[in-house]
Amino acid sequence: MPTLLYLHGFDSSPGAKKAELLKTWIAENRPDIELLIPQLPFYPEQVAHFLEELMFDRIGEEIGIIGASLGGFYATWLSQCFMLPAVVINPLVHPAEYLIEYLDKPYQSRQGEVVILTHQHLDDFQVLQLPRIEAPDLIWLLAQTGDEVLPYQQAVEYYALCRQTIESGGNHSFAGFENYIPEVINFLGL
Structure with a gap:
């Protein structure tokens, strides 16, 4: 059974809108796909360990990845480390730079957990940061110019050698994502 792994963004959850759209589409159109939305x-080191264990448990299986926002950063790292196809949606390209505003400040997540990002966490992001995409054919960038959270230009530049779909307008959630799901599944080879 092929597996689709969806990675949500910073302070998001498995209940995010895109995750729910994927659940519905998979149930109606491709129930043969196992959808994982953890x-x-x-904290980045914990995410890296979790994802590595998940991949090692599924060695040899057919896996595709979708990552949104910070999940796009992790999807890129995972794609390039394990040579798996990934679709990144309005991805956060440089989390160590972007999340510095949260440094050493208690932050209450939507799940009620209080988290504090330290310099060590930012260093951990730097460790996971790939200086360039080594296998650009494995990644498809979906971005909208109306992203109110992240500068889409950073993603366009970083993923320059990858397949790209850049839409005018839209938002950080990537309005109309549901229209891309069949093509995304096809790109991921699932």
Whole structure:
């Protein structure tokens, strides 16, 4: 059974709108696909360990990845480490730079957990940061210019050698994502 792994963004959850759209589409159109939507930890080292264990448990299986926002960062890292196809949606390209505003400040997540990002966490993001995409044919960037959270231009530049779909307008949630699901599943080879 092929597996689709969806990675949510910072302070998001398995109940995010895109995750729900995927659940519905998979149930109606491709029930043969196992959809995994884990609640990711907040800290990058924990996320990396969790994802590595997940991949090692599924060696040899057919896996595709979708990552949104910070999940796009993790999807990129996972794709390139394990040579798996990934679709990144309005991805956070440089989390160590972007999340510095949360440094050493208690932050209450939507799940009620209080988290504090430290310099060590930002260093951990830097460790996971790939200087360039080594296998660009494995990644498809979906971005909208109306993203109110992240500068889409960073993603366009970073993923320059990858397949790209850049839409005018839209938002950080990527309005109209449901229209891309069949093509995304096809790109992922599932």
